[in-house]
Every structure is written in structure tokens, then in C-alpha cells.
Amino acid sequence: xxxPVQRVEDQRFLRGLGRYVDDVDTGPGTLHAAVLRSPHAHAxxxxxxxxxxxxxxxxxxxxxxxxxxxPMAEPLPLLIPHPALTHGRTQHALAKDEVNYVGEAIxxxxxxxxxxxxxxVARIVVTYDVLPPVVGLEAARAGERLVHDDVPGxxxxxxEQEVGDARAAIAAAPHRLELDLTIERSAxxxxxxxxxxxxxxxxxxxLQLWTSTQTSTGVRAxxxxxxxxxxxxxxxxxxxxxxxxxxxxxxxxxxELLVPYAARALGRPVxxxxxxxxxxxxxxxxxGQVQHVEVxxxxxxxxxxxxxxxxHDNGAYTPYGLIVPIITSTQLLGPYKPGAYRVVFxxxxxxxxxxxxxxxxxxxxxxxxxxxxxxxxxxxLGKDRTEVRAANFIQPDEFPYDHGLVFQDGRELEYDxxxxxASLEKLKELVGWDDFPAYQREMAAQGRRVGIGLACYVxxxxxxxxxxxxxxxETSGKVKVATGLTTQGQGHATVFAQLVADELGVRFEDxxxxxxxxRRMPYAVGTYASRAAVMSGSAVHLAARRAKEKALRIAADxxxxxxxxxxxxxxxxxxxxxxxxxxxxxxxxxxxxxxxxAFDEASKAATQFSVGDNSLPPVPEDEEPGLxxxxxxxxxxxxxxxxxxxxxxxxxxxxAEVTILKYAVVHDCGHLINPMIVEGQIHxxxxxxxxxxxxxxxxxxxxxxLLNASFMDFLMPYVTEIPDGIDIDHLETPSPLNPxxxxxxxxxxxxxxAAVFAAAIEDAEGLAxxxxxxxxxxLHTLRLSQEHPR
Amino acid sequence: xxxxxxxxxxxxxxxxxxxxVPARRLLSDALRHDLGLTGTxxxxxxxxxxxCTVLLDGxxxxxxxxLAVTAADHEITTVEGLTEPDGSLGPVQQxxxxxxxxxxxxxxxxxxxxIHAGLRDNPSPTHEEAREMVAGNLxxxxxxxNIVKAVERAAALRQAQGPAGQAQGPAGQGQVERS
Numbered sequence: 001x002x003x004p005v006q007r008v009e010d011q012r013f014l015r016g017l018g019r020y021v022d023d024v025d026t027g028p029g030t031l032h033a034a035v036l037r038s039p040h041a042h043a044x045x046x047x048x049x050x051x052x053x054x055x056x057x058x059x060x061x062x063x064x065x066x067x068x069x070x071p072m073a074e075p076l077p078l079l080i081p082h083p084a085l086t087h088g089r090t091q092h093a094l095a096k097d098e099v100n101y102v103g104e105a106i107x108x109x110x111x112x113x114x115x116x117x118x119x120x121v122a123r124i125v126v127t128y129d130v131l132p133p134v135v136g137l138e139a140a141r142a143g144e145r146l147v148h149d150d151v152p153g154x155x156x157x158x159x160e161q162e163v164g165d166a167r168a169a170i171a172a173a174p175h176r177l178e179l180d181l182t183i184e185r186s187a188x189x190x191x192x193x194x195x196x197x198x199x200x201x202x203x204x205x206x207l208q209l210w211t212s213t214q215t216s217t218g219v220r221a222x223x224x225x226x227x228x229x230x231x232x233x234x235x236x237x238x239x240x241x242x243x244x245x246x247x248x249x250x251x252x253x254x255x256e257l258l259v260p261y262a263a264r265a266l267g268r269p270v271x272x273x274x275x276x277x278x279x280x281x282x283x284x285x286x287x288g289q290v291q292h293v294e295v296x297x298x299x300x301x302x303x304x305x306x307x308x309x310x311x312h313d314n315g316a317y318t319p320y321g322l323i324v325p326i327i328t329s330t331q332l333l334g335p336y337k338p339g340a341y342r343v344v345f346x347x348x349x350x351x352x353x354x355x356x357x358x359x360x361x362x363x364x365x366x367x368x369x370x371x372x373x374x375x376x377x378x379x380x381l382g383k384d385r386t387e388v389r390a391a392n393f394i395q396p397d398e399f400p401y402d403h404g405l406v407f408q409d410g411r412e413l414e415y416d417x418x419x420x421x422a423s424l425e426k427l428k429e430l431v432g433w434d435d436f437p438a439y440q441r442e443m444a445a446q447g448r449r450v451g452i453g454l455a456c457y458v459x460x461x462x463x464x465x466x467x468x469x470x471x472x473x474e475t476s477g478k479v480k481v482a483t484g485l486t487t488q489g490q491g492h493a494t495v496f497a498q499l500v501a502d503e504l505g506v507r508f509e510d511x512x513x514x515x516x517x518x519r520r521m522p523y524a525v526g527t528y529a530s531r532a533a534v535m536s537g538s539a540v541h542l543a544a545r546r547a548k549e550k551a552l553r554i555a556a557d558x559x560x561x562x563x564x565x566x567x568x569x570x571x572x573x574x575x576x577x578x579x580x581x582x583x584x585x586x587x588x589x590x591x592x593x594x595x596x597x598a599f600d601e602a603s604k605a606a607t608q609f610s611v612g613d614n615s616l617p618p619v620p621e622d623e624e625p626g627l628x629x630x631x632x633x634x635x636x637x638x639x640x641x642x643x644x645x646x647x648x649x650x651x652x653x654x655x656a657e658v659t660i661l662k663y664a665v666v667h668d669c670g671h672l673i674n675p676m677i678v679e680g681q682i683h684x685x686x687x688x689x690x691x692x693x694x695x696x697x698x699x700x701x702x703x704x705x706l707l708n709a710s711f712m713d714f715l716m717p718y719v720t721e722i723p724d725g726i727d728i729d730h731l732e733t734p735s736p737l738n739p740x741x742x743x744x745x746x747x748x749x750x751x752x753x754a755a756v757f758a759a760a761i762e763d764a765e766g767l768a769x770x771x772x773x774x775x776x777x778x779l780h781t782l783r784l785s786q787e788h789p790r
Numbered sequence: 791x792x793x794x795x796x797x798x799x800x801x802x803x804x805x806x807x808x809x810x811v812p813a814r815r816l817l818s819d820a821l822r823h824d825l826g827l828t829g830t831x832x833x834x835x836x837x838x839x840x841x842c843t844v845l846l847d848g849x850x851x852x853x854x855x856x857l858a859v860t861a862a863d864h865e866i867t868t869v870e871g872l873t874e875p876d877g878s879l880g881p882v883q884q885x886x887x888x889x890x891x892x893x894x895x896x897x898x899x900x901x902x903x904x905i906h907a908g909l910r911d912n913p914s915p916t917h918e919e920a921r922e923m924v925a926g927n928l929x930x931x932x933x934x935x936n937i938v939k940a941v942e943r944a945a946a947l948r949q950a951q952g953p954a955g956q957a958q959g960p961a962g963q964g965q966v967e968r969s
Contacts, residue, residue, distance in 0.1 A: 006887055013895030014883040016829015016869035020896065023828035057792055115814060191833040191841055191896040191930050242831070242896025243930050276834040489894030489931050676890050680932060684893060687933030711838035711928065719934035720925050724917075726935060749933075 001502050001740070004676035007494040008509075009240075009487075018240040021195035021212045026269035030197075031060055033259060033272040034117035036107035036124050037282055038099035041133035041351040041704020042147070045097055045126060048107060052123040058112035059120045060266055063258065065094040071226045072261060076252065079218075080321030084159040087151045088318045089349070093226075093254040099128075100147055100316035101352050102704055103281030105254045110262045110270055133351035133704035137290045137311050140348035147316060147349035156318050157347040161329065163404040164340025169305025173296025177376050182771045183365050183754055185288040185313070185698035186691070188358045189716060190488070192242020193274035194253055194283060198260035200267065206233040207260050212241050214249040214486050215526030216516040222252040223260055231522075238516030244488035245688070246357040247284045249528045250320060280709035285698055286324060286358035288313035289365045293373050301377045301388035303338040308369060312347045315354040322347055324355060324362040326408045327460075332366030333403060333413075334458050335420040335642060336374075336392040341403075351704045357528060359688060360750045363459060368772065371455040371755035375762065385759070386424060386433060389456060393420040408529075409463040411637040417733045418458065418642050423666045426729050427454060431646035431664035440763075449653060450661065453759025454646040455752035461641050461669075461744025462534025462737075466634035468523050469536060469543040471500060473551065473627040475602055477571050477586030479504065479511045481543075483536040484524020486516030490532060490681070490746060495673045496540045499740070503544035504551075505568030506585065513540075523632070530641070530744025533673060538633035538738040546629030551588045554627070558583055558591060589627040594618035639735040641743035643667040645686075645752040649760040656779040658694055658761060660723040668731040670743040678745045679728055685749015686726050691717045692750065693757035693773050798862035802827060803871030811858045818842045820858035821868060829869040829899050833928070840927035843900035844868050850904045869899035872906055881947035882906050882940070891940035893931035900927050905941055909948055915941065 012018050050062045065073065076090045095106045107124050111117035134145050134154060143153040170176055196211040207229060213219050213236075220236040223229070241248065255272045263270040274283070291310040297303050312325040329343040378388040394401045396419045405413040428434060436452045443450045469483040481500055487493070497511035514520050515536075516527075525535070552563040555573040559566070559581050567576050574582035590606045598604040605611065612618050619625050648662040665682055672678050695715040699707040708714045734741025758769040767782055774782075795810040802825060809824050818835075821827045821844070833841035835854045842853040845867035872880045879887065882905045892898040901924055908915070908923040915923060920941040921934075929937060 007890065009895070010887045010892060011879075013892055013898055014869075014879055014886055014902070015873050016827070016899055018829075018895050020828075020831070022822070022832075025826070114819075115812070189930055191839060191894070191928065192831070241894060242833075243894040245930070276836065489892075491893070680890050680893060680936060683933030683935045684931045685933075688930065710836055711834045712836060716928055716930065718925050718928060719921050719938065722934050724921065724938070726933065 001498055001673050002671070003498070003674065005494055005498055005508065005674055007491045008497065009491065009493045020192055020240045020242050021197055021210050022273040024197045024210045024239055026197055026199050026271070030269040030271055031110045031112065031266065032114040032117050033108060033110050033255070033262065033270055034114060034121045035105050035255065035278070036121045037278070038095065038102055038104040038106055040099060040128055040130050041102050041135065042131040043099050043128040044131065045095060045099065045106065046129055047127040049125040050107065052125070053109065053120045056116070056120050056123065058116040059109060061110045061262055062120065063094060063108040063262070064106065065092055065096045068093060070228060072257060076319060077222060078321065079319055080323055082157070082322045085157040085318060085322055087156050088321070089148055089151065090319045091317050093257050102706060103278070103353060105282065108258045108262070110266065114273070135350055135352060135700050135702055135704045137288065137313050137348060140313065140350045141311060147351055151349060154349040155346055156314055156349055157322050158344065159322065159326065159329070160342070160344040161405050162342040166305040166307045166340040166342035169340040170294055170296030170307055173304040174298050175380060176294070176296050177380055179293040179372055179376055180770060181291040181293065181369055181372055183287055183289050183368055184773060185285045186358065186696040187285045187698065188245035188247040190243025190245055190247065193276060193279040194248065194255065195273040196256050196259040197269065197271040198263040199269040200264040202267065206235065207264065209234065209236045209260055210239050211236060211256055212248055213238055213251055214244045214488065214528055215251055216486055216518050217484055217522065217524045218526055219251045219256055220518050223257060226252065226257045227260060227264065236518045238486040241486060241488040244527065245359040246286070246361060246528065248488065249526055250284055250356045276711060277709050280714065281353060281706055284354050284356040285315065286355050287365060287692065288355065289328065291369045293369055295373050295377065297377050299381065300391045301381055301383055302391050303336065305340045306338040308332060308343045310345045310369070312345055313350050313355060314347045315350060315352045317354050318347070319354060320356040323408050324357055327362035328366040330405050330407050330413050331363045331458065331460060332370045334367060334370050335394055335418065335456050336370065337394045352700055359685065359747045361529065361747065363457060363747070363751045364692070364754050367455055367457045367752050368754040368758065371752070372758060375759050385454065386428060390421060390424060394418070396421065407460055407638060409638060414637060415458065415640040416735050416737050418640060418668065419731060419733050420456070420642065423642065423644050423668060423731050426731060427644040427646055427664060427666040430666060430727050430729050431648065431662060433646065436648070447653070448650060449764045450648060450650045451760045451762065451764025452646065452648050453756045453763055454644060455755035455759060456644045457751040458640050458642045459530060459744065459748055459751060460638035461530035462635065463529045463531055463638045464634055465525060466632050467525060467535035467539045468521060468630065468632040469539040470521055471504070471543045471547040471629045473547060473585050473589045475586050475589045477510060477584055479506050481511060481513045481540060482517065482520035483515055483540055484518070484521035485527045485532055485536050488527065491674065491677045492532060492536070495533060495677060496537065498673055499537055499541050500544045503541055504548050506571040510571060530746040530748070533742055534639060534738055534744050535633055537673065537742060538740060539631055541739055542631035542633060543629045546631050547627060550592065550629060551585060551627055554588050554591050555583050592627040593625040633738065635737045639737045639743045641669045641745065641748060643748050645756045647756050647760045649757070649764055651761060651764045651779065656776040656783065658776070658779070660690070662727070663723050664727040665749070666729045666731060667748055668733050669745040669748065670734045671732055671741040672730065673742065681745050682728055682749040683726055685747065687717055687722045689750040689753025690722060693753045694775070695721065695773065697773055796859050798859055800825070800858065800861060800866060801864070802866045802868060813857065813859055815858045816854055817856040817858045817861045818853035821853060827868050827870055831896050831899055833897065838928065839897065840900040840904065841897045843903045843927065845903055845907055848907060850907050867903065869902050872902055881951060882909065882944040885940040885944035885947055889936045889940040889943050891932065891936045897927060897929045901929070901937060905944060909945055913948060914945060917942070
């Protein structure tokens with residue numbers, strides 16, 4: 001632990017031998033699926049004519065909603081119900097009577113190959129009664145048009161939380177400000193889209209399903225319910241996944257049900273691989289919110305009352321409940337402790353793609369609201385922006401700090417540990433905060449505009465309910481580890497092997513980790529909320545400890561020693577101080593499993609005439625055969641990581657182009673398992689954040705068409721948009737909630753981006769930035785619309 | 791309606807393969823699904839992301855924008871062809887492992903082929919040239935920091951290997967396989 005160990009998974013990736021879902025080879029009989037998707041944002045389906053498909057060579061089946069029966073014909077599950085979600089709605093696997101966004105699945109064709117399947121899709125004739133769509137939060141709030149006839153005002157949910165009397169505190173405060181803020185949609189955009197392959201095994205009466213998911217156990221349960229199978233009949237295997245960033249935690253996608261449904265019906269393996277346009281219009285987006293902030297504060301900038309109202313665009317359906325806006329509403333507080341806080345949000349339907357967590361999951365919006373407010377307070381008081389923040393920090397001696405709110409996991413929003421003043425000092429040093437004004441003046445003298453911004457966040461990571469792990473020492477001494485959550489590039493096979501090597505006392509290269517395979521670990525939740533290292537890492541550690549304890553018991557017996565006198569080093573158990581008295585773990589594994597039959601030299605040692613006290617049962621009471629350890633980790637609540645980013649930008653006076661001159665990150669995720677991997681996560685998050693702040697948006701027109709549904713038009717950053725070098729400093733405030741003292745790191749890099757760029761551009765331009773992302777043309781328009789003070 | 795099939799020979803990583811494909815079959819699909827060389831990944835199918843980049847007669851080419859029939863009789867190198875004949879990693883692959891230049895690995899094959907060709911043409915890139923070498927490929931995981939480091943590390947590894955290491959991708963056995 002703590003070492004920058006090179007990743008073991010890279011060996012297959014670098015040779016082109018990774019196995020992503022579209023690489024899974026289910027044989028030459030495999031059929032391929034394509035989906036007919038709605039071209040309209042809002043329409044009633046009057047008729048679907050599939051006649052022209054049926055005589056097409058190579059087509060095996062076409063499904064519409066009329067062909068679905070039982071639970072398959074019912075709406076998809078509402079995964080995370082909440083009492084405030086009074087009008088939750090989910091789509092059907094195939095549209096029933098009505099479509100509510102461009103891209104909604106209507107028909108599913110299975111053919112010899114994808115080309116033929118797409119030919120067939122093009123031949124399906126659908127008659128629509130096109131309805132006026134609801135696009136954008138303004139239209140949703142107006143409520144003149146409805147997405148769902150039975151949802152008045154397009155209001156899916158309204159949730160309010162309050163600690164103290166925020167409005168009274170603001171009214172009584174010496175100073176008051178109001179801010180109106182907007183933030184637009186973006187999306188995860190993993191380089192690999194969604195995909196699913198299924199094989200029905202008639203001889204075994206069971207289903208094997210490979211899917212590009214962040215939750216194999218979730219998919220398994222959903223597929224079993226929808227297909228009317230016992231859980232034990234369904235295996236879900238998550239192969240290599242080409243990025244997730246949140247979107248792949250949504251399940252079951254229509255295709256995740258239709259693929260196995262067709263595979264069972266047709267008796268042939270079926271594969272669906274999403275193309276890029278499909279990913280834009282039929283997976284999920286995030287971020288879109290409109291916010292209104294009222295704040296009351298004293299002369300030092302201390303926030304006495306904070307009252308936030310925001311409107312959250314949840315798209316056409318709410319399969320993932322209220323997770324994103326709940327996170328915005330709670331994580332908005334960041335490292336600060338306002339005197340009183342009230343937050344109320346409305347989650348609203350629009351005729352657009354669904355909105356579900358994207359890396360950061362509502363936190364970037366919350367951070368944006370809070371940090372814009374901090375900057376506004378500082379500007380109002382004429383104070384340094386870091387001073388105002390420092391005046392509001394929760395102090396190191398105030399942990400655990402209970403905000404009195406309910407977090408996304410239904411538990412208290414109680415921070416476990418942190419040191420925000422120390423982080424701020426590190427950040428100021430790293431970015432050169434105190435020297436910046438002189439630099440800014442120097443640049444201004446040359447006609448150049450530069451600005452600096454900072455933003456702070458706290459991220460609840462490692463939310464429950466639990467994860468588990470299984471550690472098995474083979475008779476060869478090799479160690480096989482399984483944990484149920486999935487991997488999308490985080491290097492779990494490496495970091496979990498590090499933890500097992502440390503705890504069990506084996507060589508790193510002897511440990512092999514499998515994730516996301518329900519055959520190996522059927523109890524698991526999933527990879528989201530920066531939880532894998534905390535949850536599965538802790539479970540792996542605990543499971544390795546159990547295997548170790550068992551190994552020591554067996555070895556103590558064999559070596560006639562006290563277990564307390566034993567050590568395990570490089571896979572060999574020995575008596576401390578007596579290295580000749582030793583037994584390797586492989587032999588311990590042999591002894592752990594009393595045998596009747598020998599099958600090789602090693603196993604002879606465990607057969608019935610070779611070992612054992614004849615007066616005792618071969619397997620002791622309270623023991624099981626096999627050198628294994630299994631354990632689960634289920635914390636009472638999340639652990640709260642934190643960080644602070646600063647950026648220096650230059651804006652072009654002519655073109656309004658924004659250039660990043662320096663980007664600095666101070667990050668506190670507790671103890672680091674593998675600093676190389678943590679830094680990689682930060683790099684990637686920062687890059688996604690830059691995309692979200694400066695380039696990416698979902699360009700819906702008024703008819704609900706997504707105009708930029710391609711990589712040509714949705715501007716994800718290339719290396720040319722990312723600064724050459726990201727300065728990172730770590731603070732390690734351990735979490736008291738888990739045995740390793742770790743906190744999550746996966747999402748951190750992206751959280752402060754909108755906030756930090758808004759701050760820096762505002763500083764460079766002297767213009768109030770209230771809408772993000774900001775493109776050069778947006779900035780140009782803003783310049784034109786305001787008197788320019790410089 | 792039955793599609794007309796065309797008999798073509800694709801020479802991939804030095805090995806010739808004869809196959810029958812419809813005119814519209816993409817080179818990326820032919821490599822992946824007809825030849826089973828699934829190391830070439832498809833990220834956008836419109837030529838922007840670069841994940842499917844292969845070398846066509848040595849030139850980085852988006853396999854999703856090329857029809858298999860038009861690639862016939864050209865030399866194709868895929869990521870699988872960058873591994874040394876003894877199974878060890880080639881210098882660009884090795885550099886990515888050392889520099890943590892990949893996370894999910896999906897875009898990686900396109901970077902590896904692109905850099906392989908880039909360093910062949912410019913064995914000692916400046917830092918700016920190293921960044922430029924990868925400026926046409928998208929990665930959503932790494933933020934590119936370690937990819938750029940890997941370009942520079944790969945250049946160093948190639949130079950340490952001497953002329954042998956700088957030869958173009960290892961050739962296959964030259965046999966004809968039927969698919």
C-alpha cells in the first residue's frame with residue numbers, strides 16, 4: 001500500500017487482448033441487434049408496421065411492445081424510490097403508445113449481422129401523432145405543455161431540507177446577496193458505448209450475460225425479474241469496460257433485457273453494441289440546472305444564512321430517482337458551515353434524454369453554486385477570496401461534523417475527517433496565489449488579460465450499502481480474489497492485489513483479482529460514488545485477513561507452534577526467529593482441505609492416511625474446508641474526501657478564447673493505495689471538467705432534436721485543450737470509518753471545474769459569470785452585453 | 791435480397807487472410823469480427839476518436855472510415871502487431887505501462903499505432919511534437935498527461951534499443967489463413 005505499482009491489467013490492454021463486450025465471441029451462430037429509435041421528442045405512436053422487415057434475408061425477429069409479455073411489458077424499474085419522488089416515471093423496454101425523447105427505443109430487430117439489422121430497422125414504418133415537446137427548464141417550469149399527461153407542472157419531485165431558519169438569518173444579516181446561475185448539460189461519453197451479449201444455455205437452463213455495466217449484480221437481479229428467471233439461473237459477467245463515468249450504472253437498459261429475451265426465444269446468442277449516435281440520444285446526460293441563491297453574511301464574509309432553490313432537468317424519465325439533485329443539495333455545502341441552510345429543489349421532466357449520475361453526480365453543480373456565492377461575497381466585501389472561504393471552513397477539531405441533513409444514501413450528512421485550512425494553504429502555495437496580483441498587473445501592462453480562480457469541494461465517497469470479497473489460496477500458493485463491483489479502468493486488479501499482498505503476506509504477482517462476475521461474487525452493489533477503493537478495498541482487506549488467520553491456525557498445527565509466533569512473508573509461513581520451521585501457503589492450502597483422494601504429489605499430504613488426529617473430526621468445528629476468506633464491509637455512512645483546485649487562465653481580448661496557464665490541485669482522499677493511479681484519476685477528472693466548463697454542451701433545439709450528437713460536434717477535449725502539466729499535492733487525512741483509512745478518489749477531479757473556471761474568467765474579464773459552460777462566443781456575447789470596466 | 795460478396799485478401803501484421811465480404815463492410819468490422827483481431831476498437835464510427843487507428847502501408851488510418859474491400863492488397867498493422875515476436879511489449883506499449891498511459895484501455899490501441907508510426911517518422915520528438923503526435927486521438931480517462939509522457943518514454947526506449955528496435959512492426963509468418 002502506498003506504492004506506485006504498475007498496473008497488471010495493462011499487459012492485456014497493451015497487446016490488444018482486452019476483452020470488451022463487443023469482443024466476446026459467442027460463436028458463428030451469434031445474431032446481432034439494432035434498435036429503431038424515436039425521431040420525435042414527443043409523439044403518440046399510432047401504428048408500427050413491420051411487414052417490410054419480415055421478408056428481408058437474414059432477419060430473425062423483430063419485437064415491438066406488443067410482442068412483450070409479463071414483466072417485460074411493464075415499465076422499467078424505478079431503481080431508487082424516494083418519498084419526495086411523487087411522480088416518478090420510467091420508460092418501457094420498447095415504447096408503449098408514446099415516446100418522450102428522441103432516441104427512445106421503439107422496435108428491436110435481430111438479424112445475421114448488424115448491417116442487416118440496421119437495414120431492417122430502416123424498413124419499419126411508424127405512424128406518429130407528433131406532440132409539442134417540452135425542452136429546457138424554462139419550458140418545463142412554465143408547465144404549459146406536459147411531458148407526461150398525468151404529471152402536472154412536469155414536476156417529478158420537490159424536496160426541501162432546512163437546518164436552522166435560513167430566511168430569518170439572511171434577513172437579519174448585515175449584508176445580503178442574490179445570485180441566479182445556470183449550468184448546462186454534458187455527458188459521460190465513455191469511449192466504449194453500451195453493449196450486451198447473451199447466451200441462453202438450454203442444457204443448463206440458464207442465462208449467461210456479458211454487459212458493459214457498472215453493476216453486474218444489479219443487472220442480474222433486474223434481468224431475472226424481467227425474464228421470470230430465478231436469480232440462480234442468471235450469470236452476469238462484466239468484461240473489460242471501456243469507461244463508464246456513471247452512465248453505465250443505470251440498469252437495466254432496454255437492450256440489457258431485450259438481448260437475453262431474444263437469445264432465449266431464438267435459441268441463439270444475441271449481441272447488441274451501441275453506436276456513438278445511439279449513445280448520445282439513448283443513454284443518459286447530466287448537469288443541467290438553474291439555481292437561485294440568497295445569502296446573508298457578516299463583515300468577515302461568514303455566511304449566516306444560505307437559501308438555495310434550484311431546478312433540475314431530469315429528462316423524460318426518472319429511473320435513477322433523485323440521486324443527482326439530492327447530492328447537489330447536500331454537497332453544495334462543501335467545506336463550509338453556514339449558520340443556517342435551506343435548500344429546495346424541483347426535479348422536472350423535459351422531452352430529452354434521461355439525466356442520471358455523471359462523474360461528480362450533482363456535486364459540480366453544488367460546488368458551482370456555493371463557490372460562485374463565496375466569490376460574490378468576497379467581491380462585495382472587497383476581500384481576498386481565500387479569506388472569505390477560510391472564515392467559513394469547518395475546522396479540523398470539529399470532526400465528526402454533522403450538517404443535520406440527509407445525504408444521498410439516506411444517512412446523516414456527517415463528515416468524518418478533513419483539514420480544510422491545511423488544504424487551502426497548500427493550494428495557495430502550489431498555484432502562487434499571493435503572487436498573482438502582481439503578475440496580473442504585469443500582464444495587464446502588456447495588454448494581456450489573466451485571471452485566477454479557486455474552488456473547494458467535499459465529496460461523500462464510499463457510500464453503502466456494502467461490498468464483499470472472497471480470497472482463495474490455491475494449492476499452488478497462487479491467490480485468487482473476487483469482488484463483485486465492476487471495473488472501468490480504475491486499476492482494481494492492481495490496487496486490490498496490493499492490499500491482499502500486504503495483508504496476507506504474499507507476493508503481489510501471485511495475486512489475481514476478478515471483478516464484476518456474479519459467478520465469483522454474487523453479493524455486490526456496484527462501482528459509483530467513488531466507492532470501489534473504500535468499499536471493495538476494505539472488504540478485500542478484511543477477507544485477506546480472514547484467509548490469513550485461517551492459514552495461521554492450520555500452519556500452527558502443522559508446525560506445532562503458537563499462531564501468534566508465526567509470520568507470513570512472500571507466501572511462506574514461518575515461526576518468527578526460526579526460519580527453518582516453515583511451510584508454504586500452498587501446502588497450508590492442501591492441508592486445509594482433508595482429502596480421500598490424491599490427485600498429485602502435493603495433495604497426497606492431505607489424504608486420510610497421511611494427516612490428522614484420529615480422535616478429532618477432519619474438519620474442525622467452526623471451520624470449513626479450503627484456505628479461503630470471505631468478508632463484507634458495510635460502513636455506517638459515507639467517508640468525506642475533499643479538495644481544492646485553482647486555475648490561472650488567459651482570455652484573448654479579440655477572440656475570447658480561454659487558455660489555461662496553470663492548473664493546481666490539492667487533494668485529500670485519506671491514505672493512498674497507489675498514488676500513480678490516484679493521480680491518473682485526478683488527471684482524467686480535470687480533463688473532463690475542462691471539457692464541461694469550456695467546450696461540452698448538449699445542443700437541443702426547440703423541437704427536442706440533439707443537434708450535436710457526434711464527436712464532430714460535441715467537443716470533447718483532445719490533448720490540445722488540456723494544459724501541459726497539472727500540479728497535484730496530496731493531503732492524507734485518514735478516514736476513521738474503514739480499516740485502511742482511505743477515501744474515494746474517482747470523481748474528485750471533475751467536481752470544481754465549472755466553479756473554478758467561472759472564477760478565473762470572471763477575474764480575468766471583470767465580468768460576472770453566471771452561466772457555464774462558457775465558450776468563446778458566449779464570452780464575446782457577455783462582453784458585448786456589459787459595460788467593460790477594463 | 792442477398793448481398794454480393796467480394797473475395798479479398800487482407801494482409802494484417804504480416805499474415806495474409808482471404809475472406810468474402812460485402813462491399814459495405816468496414817475494415818474495422820472485418821478486422822474485429824471476420825479476423826478476430828479485436829484489439830482494434832471502435833469508439834465513434836465517424837473517424838473522430840481515433841480508437842480504431844491502424845497502419846495502412848505504415849500510415850495511421852481510421853479503420854472505421856475504410857471499407858475492407860479497399861484495404862485489400864495493402865499492408866495493415868494493428869495493435870496486435872506491435873507486440874514483439876517473443877511476446878514481449880514493444881517500446882510504445884512498454885512506455886504506456888511504465889507511465890500509466892492508459893486506464894480503461896479502450897482508446898489505447900489507436901494511440902499505440904499512431905505513436906508507433908509517429909516515432910518511426912520522428913524518433914526524437916520535442917515535447918511539443920510529442921503532444922502533437924497524439925493530438926488527433928480522444929481519451930476520456932487519462933487527461934493525456936501520462937500519454938504524452940509515454941510518447942517521450944517510448945522515444946527513449948526505442949533509442950536505447952538501437953536500430954533493431956526502430957524497425958517497423960514485427961512481421962508475421964507470411965502464411966495465408968482462411969477466415
